[in-house]
Amino acid sequence: MATILKRERRDFREDPGKIDKYRLFTDTSRTAAGIAPQNLNFDVRRLDPGQYSSVYHFHRYAEELFMIISGEATLRSPDGLEVVGEGDIVFLEKGSGGAHQLYNHTERPCVYLDVRSFGGYDVAEYPDSGKILLVPSFEIFDTRRHMTYFENEEDPASVWAGLEKGGVE
Numbered sequence: 657m658a659t660i661l662k663r664e665r666r667d668f669r670e671d672p673g674k675i676d677k678y679r680l681f682t683d684t685s686r687t688a689a690g691i692a693p694q695n696l697n698f699d700v701r702r703l704d705p706g707q708y709s710s711v712y713h714f715h716r717y718a719e720e721l722f723m724i725i726s727g728e729a730t731l732r733s734p735d736g737l738e739v740v741g742e743g744d745i746v747f748l749e750k751g752s753g754g755a756h757q758l759y760n761h762t763e764r765p766c767v768y769l770d771v772r773s774f775g776g777y778d779v780a781e782y783p784d785s786g787k788i789l790l791v792p793s794f795e796i797f798d799t800r801r802h803m804t805y806f807e808n809e810e811d812p813a814s815v816w817a818g819l820e821k822g823g824v825e
Contacts, residue, residue: 661685661700668702679707698771703729705765709758713789716779720748720756720772727766729758755783 667688668681683700703709712732728741733748734755740746748754760766778791786800 659689659691661689661691666700677706677708678710679704680709693774695774696771697774698769700725701768701770703727703758703760703766703768705760705763707760711782712755712757712784713780713782714748714752714755715750715772716781717750717775718773718778719750720754720770722746722748722758723769723771725767725769727760727764728762729766729768730761732757732759752781752783 661683662685665685666683667685669684671680671682674680681702681704683702686699701709709729722740722745724740724742724744724746726742728739731738731740731746732755734753739761740758746756748756758766758768776792780789780791781799782788786798788797788799789795790797
């Protein structure tokens with residue numbers, strides 16, 4: 657079945673939980689039309705002047721593609737800063753080479769199509785802050801402290817002793 661999302665029916669709503677400088681609006685007409693993609697996720701987004709699309713990040717297990725529909729923005733990537741505008745397509749590979757962030761440096765909104773592959777899970781990394789995000793649980797961890805596999809696991813007998821006495825705390 658083909659579902660057409662007409663431009664005149666776009667209904668941009670601010671993404672919940674955002675803070676100043678990261679205000680992003682997403683078109684909700686996809687949800688209203690009952691479209692629930694399983695492997696190819698997409699959104700039409702509006703980035704207003706002076707706003708960043710997200711925190712600078714990359715995905716370990718997802719590719720992403722932006723197509724600028726109208727307006728302009730500055731793309732930050734590992735290659736530096738570059739202005740992207742109407743009709744431009746930006747492909748973001750998985751891994752650190754695909755790190756990205758958009759900033760609307762202009763006086764008018766930038767509308768773009770955001771397409772992402774999705775296999776049911778992802779790990780996003782945030783190079784500026786050392787965070788890691790697990791998707792879909794949305795748990796966030798600090799990557800600046802790495803542990804070995806057996807760290808804090810040196811005494812399994814004490815754990816088993818607790819099990820024999822009725823439980824582990």
